[in-house]
Amino acid sequence: MTDASNFIWYELMTPDPEGAKAFYDAVVGWTLSTGHGDNNDYGFITRSDGGMNGGVLRLSPDMATHGARPCWLGYLHVADVDAAATAIAADGGQLLMPARDVEMAGRIAMMADPQGAPFYIMAPTPPPGAEKTESNVFSITEAQHMRWNELATNDPAAAIAFYTKHFGWGQEGEMDMGDMGAYQFIQRGAVGLGAVMPLMPGMPAPMWSYYIGVDDIDRALAAVKANGGTVTNDPMEIPGGEYAMNGIDPQGAAFGLVGPRS
Template sequence: MTKPSNFIWYELMTPDPDGAARFYGAVVGWTIPATRDPAAGDMDYRMIGRSDGGNAGGVLALNADMIAGGARPVWLGYLEVADVDAAVAAIAADGGAVQMPAFDLPVGRIAMVTDPQGAPFYIMAPVPPEGGGESDAFSVTEPQRVRWNELATSAPDAAIAFYKKHFGWGQDGEMPMGELGAYRFIQRGDVGLGAVMPLMDGYPAPVWSYYIGVYDIDRAHAAVRANGGTVTNEPMEIPGGEFAMNAIDPQGAPVGFVGPRTS
């Protein structure tokens, strides 16, 4: 491994991209077009536009066949690797599972896998962008990007060892959660990626959750309720003085939001 892996893309799988566009436009300020990206071929895939002109990720429309096959509304993250096929083989050999074998897209080679505890994610070897540079879909500080990546898992120690081994991450520091156990912070070099925590009641299976940056947590909270979402955890102050909350979007995908309280 030449460098620790980063989250380079995020994808919302939903049966209603137009409904998702209305919801995330109101809550986050994103723009999701009303028509599919022509480069996506037969798939209904739409880019998520930020106010600064960049892309926050993509939206994949779940069709009837996907739903019949078990697909459900969810956010999934993409981790960058140098060699997708080698990474798939190593993950499978270490107890992970292959959900979608490796295949090529115009933007790179991808596969969908799960870790040994069952949390799904993509791995991707992207085609280098013109002019170079890294993806900015994840940012520790900026709104309209994912700012925090949180893994709820049935085996935190084993999961941390797995991601250290295959993606080069570190684990330093934790926050006690009483009887629930520890909330353990994970890093890519000196950048805080997120945390790993024990699976709690309400989580049917191990899963990654993603917290999207908003300009004001109270305005986002009100917009979730006003636009058909369901708040599952009210805004709570986090280290550093900002606030985080959890919700389910109108189509059923769990999602988090994080940002300041400005009034």
């Protein structure tokens, strides 16, 4: 695949995939599967166009006992998982889950950046005939895709230096947030991936947040409220005329939404 340093997969960790399915199917328009047969612990997120946009991992009581919490995690493409994990650890990052092979998917490891924000790295095994294709789970424009990746961290300058070094991203442009600091945009080539911002009061630790594209922000807002979600930031207009909001799903995972207002 040709996705070097791109977000190629997103994963929801949740103790209740069935409840998450009811919520995200209504809010986003996805169809979540909740695992079946021998693989009851892992399901998939399918868009209405038939494409997959990520996975759903059942958070077991044992995982929760060891500190895992409901959340969304992103997967970054690397050519060599073991080499990347070694380089990241040598540069102040942490290996949270050792590298392992996932049948028919590729090799993965869970890392944390030097400030503590977790993410996966992955060297995928593409399907036969798809060796030169790119993942389309991330799109800067399309509903039902992830559209924005936002890192809140206690050291934005160090975080930007880390990701630009290890993933080749760029950082151009910023938005002044007043007393809250700068909202600094990050790019992969000419494509805007998202932004890095200071850790806000009340945020427990550095973390990535992911914004899901929706067809209508007001419809999605109503669906969040009607299906047991919590709104933490109401829709706010963003550059370009669309709207973004934040919430927490009924199982406790934070999420963002972005889309137009009809």
